[in-house]
Amino acid sequence: xxxxxxAEASPTRRRIMEALLRQAGYSVLAPDNLRAAHMALKQSxxxxxxxxxxxxxxxxxxxxxxxxxxxxLHDEQFEHxxxxxxxxxxxxxxxxxxxxxxxTSLLMWSEYADAPSALEHSLLNATAPTIIRETPRYExxxxxxxxxxxxxxxxxxxxxxxxxxxxxxxxxxxSEGMQKALAAPLDIAIVxxxxxxENGTTLIAALRRNPQTRHVLTAIITGTYxxxxxxxxxxxxxxxCLFKSExxxxxxxxxxxxARTVQDRKTVDAERRRLEGxxxxxxxxxxxxxxDGTIEFVNPAALSILGHTEANALIGTRAAAxxxxxxxxxxxxxxxxxxxxxxxxxxPHWQAVFWSAARLPVPVEGTVYPLRVDGKRRGxxxxxxxxxxxxxLEEKLRWQAEHDSLTALxxxxxxxxxxxxxxxxxxxxxxxxxxxxVDLDRFKYINDTAGHSAxxxxxxxVSRRIRSQLRPGDQLARLGGDEYAVIxxxxxxxxxxxxxERIRRSVAAAPFSHHGKVYxxxxxxxxxxxxxxxxxxxxxxxxADIACHQSKNxxxxxxxxxxxxxxNQAEMSADLGWTTxxxxxxxxxxxxxxxQPIVPLKGIENxxxxxxxxxxxxxxxxxxxxxxxxxxxxxxxxxxxxDLISPGAxxxxxxxxxxxxxxxxxxxxxxxxxxKEVRGHHRPIALTINLSAQALGRGDLVDFIxxxxxxxxxxxAMLIFEVTESGTIEDIVGVRTLLRRIRxxxxxxxxxxxxxxxxxFAYLRQLESDFLKIDGSIVQGLPDDSLDxxxxxxxxSIAEITGKRTVAEWVESIEVMRILHECxxxxxxxxxxxxxxxxxxxxxxxxxxxxxxPIFKPAxxxxxxxxxxxxxxxxxxxxxxxxxxxxx
Numbered sequence: 001x002x003x004x005x006x007a008e009a010s011p012t013r014r015r016i017m018e019a020l021l022r023q024a025g026y027s028v029l030a031p032d033n034l035r036a037a038h039m040a041l042k043q044s045x046x047x048x049x050x051x052x053x054x055x056x057x058x059x060x061x062x063x064x065x066x067x068x069x070x071x072x073l074h075d076e077q078f079e080h081x082x083x084x085x086x087x088x089x090x091x092x093x094x095x096x097x098x099x100x101x102x103x104t105s106l107l108m109w110s111e112y113a114d115a116p117s118a119l120e121h122s123l124l125n126a127t128a129p130t131i132i133r134e135t136p137r138y139e140x141x142x143x144x145x146x147x148x149x150x151x152x153x154x155x156x157x158x159x160x161x162x163x164x165x166x167x168x169x170x171x172x173x174x175s176e177g178m179q180k181a182l183a184a185p186l187d188i189a190i191v192x193x194x195x196x197x198e199n200g201t202t203l204i205a206a207l208r209r210n211p212q213t214r215h216v217l218t219a220i221i222t223g224t225y226x227x228x229x230x231x232x233x234x235x236x237x238x239x240x241c242l243f244k245s246e247x248x249x250x251x252x253x254x255x256x257x258x259a260r261t262v263q264d265r266k267t268v269d270a271e272r273r274r275l276e277g278x279x280x281x282x283x284x285x286x287x288x289x290x291x292d293g294t295i296e297f298v299n300p301a302a303l304s305i306l307g308h309t310e311a312n313a314l315i316g317t318r319a320a321a322x323x324x325x326x327x328x329x330x331x332x333x334x335x336x337x338x339x340x341x342x343x344x345x346x347x348p349h350w351q352a353v354f355w356s357a358a359r360l361p362v363p364v365e366g367t368v369y370p371l372r373v374d375g376k377r378r379g380x381x382x383x384x385x386x387x388x389x390x391x392x393l394e395e396k397l398r399w400q401a402e403h404d405s406l407t408a409l410x411x412x413x414x415x416x417x418x419x420x421x422x423x424x425x426x427x428x429x430x431x432x433x434x435x436x437x438v439d440l441d442r443f444k445y446i447n448d449t450a451g452h453s454a455x456x457x458x459x460x461x462v463s464r465r466i467r468s469q470l471r472p473g474d475q476l477a478r479l480g481g482d483e484y485a486v487i488x489x490x491x492x493x494x495x496x497x498x499x500x501e502r503i504r505r506s507v508a509a510a511p512f513s514h515h516g517k518v519y520x521x522x523x524x525x526x527x528x529x530x531x532x533x534x535x536x537x538x539x540x541x542x543x544a545d546i547a548c549h550q551s552k553n554x555x556x557x558x559x560x561x562x563x564x565x566x567x568n569q570a571e572m573s574a575d576l577g578w579t580t581x582x583x584x585x586x587x588x589x590x591x592x593x594x595x596q597p598i599v600p601l602k603g604i605e606n607x608x609x610x611x612x613x614x615x616x617x618x619x620x621x622x623x624x625x626x627x628x629x630x631x632x633x634x635x636x637x638x639x640x641x642x643d644l645i646s647p648g649a650x651x652x653x654x655x656x657x658x659x660x661x662x663x664x665x666x667x668x669x670x671x672x673x674x675x676k677e678v679r680g681h682h683r684p685i686a687l688t689i690n691l692s693a694q695a696l697g698r699g700d701l702v703d704f705i706x707x708x709x710x711x712x713x714x715x716x717a718m719l720i721f722e723v724t725e726s727g728t729i730e731d732i733v734g735v736r737t738l739l740r741r742i743r744x745x746x747x748x749x750x751x752x753x754x755x756x757x758x759x760x761f762a763y764l765r766q767l768e769s770d771f772l773k774i775d776g777s778i779v780q781g782l783p784d785d786s787l788d789x790x791x792x793x794x795x796x797s798i799a800e801i802t803g804k805r806t807v808a809e810w811v812e813s814i815e816v817m818r819i820l821h822e823c824x825x826x827x828x829x830x831x832x833x834x835x836x837x838x839x840x841x842x843x844x845x846x847x848x849x850x851x852x853x854p855i856f857k858p859a860x861x862x863x864x865x866x867x868x869x870x871x872x873x874x875x876x877x878x879x880x881x882x883x884x885x886x887x888x
Contacts, residue, residue: 002123003050006030007037007069008057008086010713015746016706017055017086017115024116034065041072051081053119058087058094074101082122084115112710113703117389141165142259143185147177147203148192148221153244157190157221157251164252166259174198178206181213187262188255190242193222193229201236208237215265217258285364285386288371290379293318293333293341305364305386307357319382323354337368337382344370344377354384363387404478405699406456407463412658415477415485419537422475422487426532433530434496435540436486437548438466438503441522441556443482446512452733454514462521465507480658480697485544493529500525500559508557522557524548529561538579538657545656578653581637586662590638593670595631597834598688598807600624601821607814616814617834621683628684628718632829633671634836635663655694664695669708672719674840676712685840688720688750688771696723697734702741709745716746720771724752736767743768750807754795772799774825776810783819796824 004026008014011032018030031037044051054073059066073083083104087094090106098104107118144166148154154170161168169184171177173195181189189207191200200220207213219240220233230241239261242254285302289295295318298311306323308314314322320338340347347368354362366384370377402414410418422433440462447455459482466484467476475487488499504523511518526548534540543562551560585591599616603623607616621629637645654660671687678685695701709716721742723735739749750771774795781788792808799806808820811830820828 001025001027002052003027003029004119005037005041005044005051005054007034007054009034009059010057012709012713012715012746013057013109015716016710017112019744020113021116034059034069038065038068038072041069041078052123053082053084055084055086055115055119058085060088070097084119084122086112086115109710141167142262143187144168145171145177145180145186145189147171147174147189147200149173149195160248160252161255174200174203177203181207181216186213186216188258189216189218190221191218193220193233201232204233204236204238217262219258285384286381287314287319288379288381289319289341291341291377293320293338295319295322296379305362306354313357324352325355340368341380344380346370363391407460407478409463410475410477412477412479415475415479416537418475418487419540422489423530423534423537423540426530426534429532431490432493434488434491434499435528435530435544436488436500437526437544438484438486439524439548439552440482441524446519450514450517457514458512461512462507466503469503469506496527496529497559497561500527504557504559524551524556525559526551527559527561578650579657579659582650582654582659582663585637586666591666592636592638592644592838593667593674594634594636594836594838595687595840596634596829596836598630598632598827598829599833600627601817601825601828604814604817604821628686630686630688630827631840632688633667635667658694660692660694661698664692665704668705672708672712672714675714675718678840679714681841684718686718686720688722690722690724690752696738702738702745705742705747706745717748720748720750722750722752722773723767740768769804771807772804773807773809776830779808779810779816782816789819789823792820792825793823800824
């Protein structure tokens with residue numbers, strides 16, 4: 001298992017990234033702050049701990065701890081470790097630091113989910129050393145070998161050179177000189193020309209021939225000036241002739257020139273090796289070509305991507321034939337890449353197909369950079385990366401976005417697009433088509449009695465049977481739950497019912513068997529015709545939905561075709577109007593969030609009758625400084641004239657047309673943004689957010705919450721998600737799993753409307769939660785109803801035993817707050833506590849009018865009157881609460 005060090009200052013991002021990495025199979029070290037991360041890095045080096053990678057959250061403002069980590073990661077002991085930088089934006093300092101350190105990648109926090117794959121890519125390309133350091137091949141001082149048969153000469157010149165800082169070794173013969181040259185690293189060899197046995201040119205030639213000593217810079221030294229000696233010496237490989245009789249200053253100057261040549265060569269060689277090391281460490285594939293497109297170099301990543309083991313398999317070949325031919329074994333000289341090599345053009349961000357050593361296609365994206373040396377075009381450098389995994393992921397995500405994972409049918413979003421396309425086609429045609437809504441009768445009974453496994457298998461079987469009755473051009477989708485939709489193309493109006501009946505009978509023809517039990521399957525089908533006069537997809541779906549309800553109301557197991565006179569046209573038009581307005585509100589942010597305080601009850605006994613009641617909630621927050629300031633998020637729609645519209649007017653339509661989840665997501669997104677805005681407040685602020693049954697049924701809910709938390713860097717502990725006890729929550733197992741995942745993020749869970757029925761206690765046992773919200777219908781009996789007081793005390797006791805905290809709703813007076821506190825209730829909410837406010841921070845002076853601020857709760861809204869109430873809103877007008885008014 002790979003070990004990753006996570007250095008991130010934000011607890012929210014650290015917690016989410018740690019969970020993401022552990023899920024991907026990494027062992028994660030995640031110190032609590034950057035100072036602890038710096039100490040852990042130092043200790044890992046001291047203890048020789050194996051650290052495979054480091055993820056560094058780039059600090060928004062650098063302090064000493066951040067600078068220490070950056071400096072440590074540049075040290076020799078960490079230069080081989082891949083580093084993944086996580087940042088909100090690519091600042092100049094960030095880019096410079098990344099470019100200064102090899103094997104360093106950058107990922108934006110907005111794409112944090114890609115961190116495991118980015119990390120894997122860095123580790124897969126970490127086989128070569130990160131960088132070859134500029135360590136000189138020979139240690140300083142410069143190593144010199146002096147070969148002369150005269151001990152006196154050897155001693156004199158050795159002392160002269162040693163006084164100048166050279167490290168000198170001596171030899172008295174050609175053979176001894178060769179032995180010493182092979183025994184230890186050597187920079188310069190100064191060889192006497194005249195020696196017994198063999199002349200010095202013999203040694204110089206031998207040094208040049210031997211690969212181990214070929215780099216040694218050689219010079220002849222002689223006591224006699226002779227043109228023949230100089231010519232022979234230079235021909236053997238010597239680069240300088242020195243004379244024993246010349247001034248010592250001149251000898252040292254010539255030697256210094258040789259030493260500079262050696263040093264320059266070392267510098268060039270070190271730079272070459274450094275660049276080779278960087279090229280080898282780059283995670284992307286890189287190869288270079290000359291003007292004709294012949295490959296001159298290729299890095300290890302490119303060899304790995306293309307499946308080659310040796311660079312020689314590509315070097316010297318034409319890239320158009322060996323890497324990017326139009327077909328395997330073909331010629332790609334007419335490709336845009338080959339043209340860019342010839343023309344010296346830069347090509348940014350292109351996509352193409354390269355061919356591997358096994359002649360398999362590899363989808364890549366990359367860039368071509370013209371290569372110029374001293375102002376002259378020398379060729380091009382191609383940087384590319386394999387996007388096979390990205391393409392597969394895109395295809396998978398595209399499939400998931402358009403399909404239902406259980407039945408593999410298309411989903412509602414895809415179906416609505418197809419319906420729009422079909423209506424557009426019919427606008428230019430005389431054809432008619434049909435839209436069918438198909439509802440599986442008594443699915444809940446089978447699902448509850450036989451189990452979810454049986455329910456899933458039933459849905460799969462029904463999907464198969466419906467699909468078997470469709471023509472190639474027809475469209476089928478699962479809208480959700482046990483509801484399907486079908487588009488039948490080119491169908492005369494008088495045949496719609498016949499075709500619907502054929503589908504119904506084919507599904508009902510055979511019973512469904514599961515574990516030895518047999519169940520009869522029946523369908524209720526609602527159908528409507530489509531033609532050039534159909535106004536919109538919303539109208540068509542509303543007609544089919546009305547017909548489907550009529551089919552169920554008429555006894556189920558039948559097909560009902562919509563007739564205008566058979567539906568409540570006014571109700572349908574109202575639904576369609578709200579649907580359009582809600583979709584527009586979602587698209588253009590025309591909803592409003594307001595916030596109602598939920599205050600701790602501790603200290604309410606100190607409240608006097610002389611204090612300003614409108615500031616009660618602020619005083620209770622002040623009396624409980626260790627508690628976050630808690631508010632519930634409320635929703636309303638902003639009208640065209642600036643008026644505020646009660647959710648009771650539009651939520652039934654939102655539920656009917658499946659918009660509740662989208663509205664929930666809008667609320668979550670904007671509530672978390674609001675928390676970001678008050679992140680620097682002197683006191684922590686927490687919000688409670690209601691989740692509808694439709695949102696709980698969305699598979700990406702937890703991912704969406706996670707993305708918002710990471711994006712805005714908000715503490716998850718400041719979010720409480722409320723689940724309303726309602727018959728709409730059928731999949732209790734799935735909801736339990738989902739809420740557990742939300743709690744693992746660090747968020748909290750509240751069960752709303754607690755105490756309204758026996759099913760609540762079943763939820764209490766099955767759902768992990770942190771808060772219980774006592775239903776306001778019980779609280780309203782206080783202070784006169786002793787039974788309600790006993791019930792509330794019992795509920796508070798149950799909550800305390802199970803480790804949960806309680807919130808009483810619909811609290812309308814200080815007297816009720818005192819009684820609730822005596823009963824053991826922890827928090828209170830209602831008009832008697834504080835009115836909903838447009839501003840989250842407590843400095844907002846004007847409350848939102850209570851008659852325009854009903855809470856966003858599907859269970860309450862569903863029971864709201866159907867008539868629309870639009871109230872004018874003046875933020876500067878004095879607030880006058882209605883008698884007995886309640887925000888819930």
